[in-house]
Amino acid sequence: MADVVPICEPAPMPGVSAHFEENPFMRRLCFWCVALGLTVSAVQAQNNPSEAEQIRRQLQQANEAFQKAVEEYRKATEALNQRLEQLQSKEGRAAPTVSTNPPVAAATNNVPPAVAEKPWSATDPIRVGGPQAYLNLSFDALFAAGWTTAEDVGALQLGGHDPNQRGFTVQNLEAVFEGRVDPYLRGQASIVLQIDPDGETVVEAEEAFLETMSLPWNLQVKAGQYFTEFGRLNPTHPHTWDFVDQPLVNGRFFGGDGLRNPGARVSWLVPTPFYSEVFLGVQNSQGETAESFRSDHEDEFFLGRPAVETRVKGFGDMLYTPRYAASFNLTDEQTLVLGGSGAFGPNASGSDTDTQIYGVDLFYKWKPRTHSKGFPYVSWQSEWMYRRYEAGTFEGDADHPAQPRETLKDWGMYSQVSWGFRRGWVGSLRGDYVTGEDAALGSDADRDTRWRISPALTYYPTEFSKVRLQYNYDDRDHIGVDHSVWLQFEFLLGAHAAHKF
Amino acid sequence: MNSVAFVALQIMTPIASTPQRFNSSRRRILQFTLLTPLRHGCVLLLVLASLFATLPVQAKLNVVATLPDYGAIAQVIGGDKVKVTSLVRGTEDPHFVDARPSFIRVLNQADVLLESGADLEIGWLPPLVNSARNAKILGDSPGHVLLSRGLRMLDVPSGPIDRSMGDVHPAGNPHFHLDPANGRTLAATIAQAFTALDPANKAAYEANLKQFNTRLDAKLAEWKRALEPLRGTKVITYHKSFDYLLDAFGLVLAGTIEPKPGIEPSPTHINALIPRAKSDGVKLILIEPNRPRKTPGFVAESIGAKLLVLPQSVGGAEKVTDYFGLFDYDVGLIVEAFKQSK
Numbered sequence: 001m002a003d004v005v006p007i008c009e010p011a012p013m014p015g016v017s018a019h020f021e022e023n024p025f026m027r028r029l030c031f032w033c034v035a036l037g038l039t040v041s042a043v044q045a046q047n048n049p050s051e052a053e054q055i056r057r058q059l060q061q062a063n064e065a066f067q068k069a070v071e072e073y074r075k076a077t078e079a080l081n082q083r084l085e086q087l088q089s090k091e092g093r094a095a096p097t098v099s100t101n102p103p104v105a106a107a108t109n110n111v112p113p114a115v116a117e118k119p120w121s122a123t124d125p126i127r128v129g130g131p132q133a134y135l136n137l138s139f140d141a142l143f144a145a146g147w148t149t150a151e152d153v154g155a156l157q158l159g160g161h162d163p164n165q166r167g168f169t170v171q172n173l174e175a176v177f178e179g180r181v182d183p184y185l186r187g188q189a190s191i192v193l194q195i196d197p198d199g200e201t202v203v204e205a206e207e208a209f210l211e212t213m214s215l216p217w218n219l220q221v222k223a224g225q226y227f228t229e230f231g232r233l234n235p236t237h238p239h240t241w242d243f244v245d246q247p248l249v250n251g252r253f254f255g256g257d258g259l260r261n262p263g264a265r266v267s268w269l270v271p272t273p274f275y276s277e278v279f280l281g282v283q284n285s286q287g288e289t290a291e292s293f294r295s296d297h298e299d300e301f302f303l304g305r306p307a308v309e310t311r312v313k314g315f316g317d318m319l320y321t322p323r324y325a326a327s328f329n330l331t332d333e334q335t336l337v338l339g340g341s342g343a344f345g346p347n348a349s350g351s352d353t354d355t356q357i358y359g360v361d362l363f364y365k366w367k368p369r370t371h372s373k374g375f376p377y378v379s380w381q382s383e384w385m386y387r388r389y390e391a392g393t394f395e396g397d398a399d400h401p402a403q404p405r406e407t408l409k410d411w412g413m414y415s416q417v418s419w420g421f422r423r424g425w426v427g428s429l430r431g432d433y434v435t436g437e438d439a440a441l442g443s444d445a446d447r448d449t450r451w452r453i454s455p456a457l458t459y460y461p462t463e464f465s466k467v468r469l470q471y472n473y474d475d476r477d478h479i480g481v482d483h484s485v486w487l488q489f490e491f492l493l494g495a496h497a498a499h500k501f
Numbered sequence: 502m503n504s505v506a507f508v509a510l511q512i513m514t515p516i517a518s519t520p521q522r523f524n525s526s527r528r529r530i531l532q533f534t535l536l537t538p539l540r541h542g543c544v545l546l547l548v549l550a551s552l553f554a555t556l557p558v559q560a561k562l563n564v565v566a567t568l569p570d571y572g573a574i575a576q577v578i579g580g581d582k583v584k585v586t587s588l589v590r591g592t593e594d595p596h597f598v599d600a601r602p603s604f605i606r607v608l609n610q611a612d613v614l615l616e617s618g619a620d621l622e623i624g625w626l627p628p629l630v631n632s633a634r635n636a637k638i639l640g641d642s643p644g645h646v647l648l649s650r651g652l653r654m655l656d657v658p659s660g661p662i663d664r665s666m667g668d669v670h671p672a673g674n675p676h677f678h679l680d681p682a683n684g685r686t687l688a689a690t691i692a693q694a695f696t697a698l699d700p701a702n703k704a705a706y707e708a709n710l711k712q713f714n715t716r717l718d719a720k721l722a723e724w725k726r727a728l729e730p731l732r733g734t735k736v737i738t739y740h741k742s743f744d745y746l747l748d749a750f751g752l753v754l755a756g757t758i759e760p761k762p763g764i765e766p767s768p769t770h771i772n773a774l775i776p777r778a779k780s781d782g783v784k785l786i787l788i789e790p791n792r793p794r795k796t797p798g799f800v801a802e803s804i805g806a807k808l809l810v811l812p813q814s815v816g817g818a819e820k821v822t823d824y825f826g827l828f829d830y831d832v833g834l835i836v837e838a839f840k841q842s843k
Contacts, residue, residue, distance in 0.1 A: 373596070
């Protein structure tokens, strides 16, 4: 009891005294205020019943009128089409293929969407995703070929889907399933395959989540297995990147596959005059995709210590991930997106040790009003991350020295610029830097300073394929300089994937 | 909204009092690094939100259109009863618009979304609509208007399609606003949508629609008269974006600079195009303002044709500020170029 630190600071309201927790009267007052507030909200939110009736009646009338008018127009259009065909057959010209989309019934019940009518024939191939869009399926295949001076490519390239050998790498074979589940939800899943340096196929259930389409109060809930929305790069898939490989800081703090775990996230679109959104997520804190948290690192030592048996004892043992993002249209042609993120949770180096990761991200894009197919453009993206890792005591064993309890502070950043100078051609340059504060741990491959420069040139024949050439200059403390050249190529099949900005 | 702020403030204080499950250092860290800034941040945002939420609610219908042409028609039909925002600029290529986060806010507040319904915006609009949290513009809600309904579409593919054909839209050529006769159907669809959502102003929308139709009929006759001498003239365009305009006035498309929709011109294709265009007697090459000039310029020179830069949307040129203005400008340019080439 002596250690009780009051979480509840005195609320900034008149008449509320300090020592909130110890005052039963204040607790009761709080409870009744909440109850009252909720009731007031509920009453306010409820429509005046007679008004609702009126609106319902009006809506019904409007729907009937709409249906009638649409019927009339359909008849008129059909008549015109027939007349046109008559005229054209008279002139001896082949009639162009015409299609009149049948009008949609008024939306009071679940009505199937209108489809372009095409006569079906038994010889039509069975295609995934005909005129309906129950499931959008796409498949993206990403490969790399190249050479590096480093012997251990796995230690050089920190990304799990980076080129992993001298020769050819199957980086990422991704099947994405996406669609509207019902009027209220959207679902998305991605299953990823890759082939490791030994030729073994690895399958990952990368993401599978639902997202609400329209909750009240501008909220949105996402639940399932998903990439944590931390910074700009972590939630994205490797085939959307401007470079062949993952930035060093992401690889260090989040691991090769990025920070992702099952969980749920609520986000709120803040009613400010510019775009701004608040995210709050909670996810599991263990697993190989929670590198700086309760991952057991496959029973290997991490930061000088073995993983300790940890259990989820309470809400505090989950991974919490708040984020705030805002976007400003600097001019008609320039956009700026800024964000701040956090990831807080326990780690596996002790029974009561935590990790906090903070990140700030920035994205700037210039695209002229008269762009041709999106070119030219210039974009700049940067992220800075700082990690505070509480490391537990380790008694030491035959092969490893003892470690005291300490807090390891690391930070890193990357900054990349891309210039789409011609339709289909993008030149890019990225700088990476990661380092850590000196600690009793001493030199550790996961904390030593390293930096990298990567120029790259990409050619997109269309949005559905690309070829990219990249050179990496890697400088690692205690190891030295390495050079790598990677050639990446990609193809995309299926539904047109529209990506977030 | 203010009651929400009040309730949330009360909630934030008691919810944090779960000391039993935390050990001391974790609790301290969580308190200083998460709960306190989170609470302060939430309070700040709630205050901001209630400030902005208490601003007077617009009585006008909030209309968001993808193309500025749809927006221009909507403005005429709605008059002062609507507030229209267009997401795409007239000079832009509508296939390749950036999904700027600010559009999410715009879509969140929309009562009506006017889109082509022919997958013209499929490369950028879906993630915006998915994040907009606005049921009014989803699926088959009355506020979600697909403007291709009831239109006669050109180039509807009659067999299976795949990407070896380039960027072919399954519903047909989506640049249908460039046939002024389609403007009639577009205006009618928009007027119906407005009336369904705002029946109180039905009379105003109908009156505006009538005025629009009268003006359109008169203008259409004028344009047809001006382009009558050009009936049957063969032209080349960059992309298949002017098909509806050509079809409306009897001009013939004799080829495109792109070998297939969305595919950049290759030397092989251009070398085959030039002799064919010469023998066809092509005198005009029409391109939009955002196209590169080099290749079309080369083709024009080689076949002795005039290169015309025609805006394909309202706002594509400084003088083009409304739907009728677009055709006045384009028709005027074509007639002028034809006269000069004689």
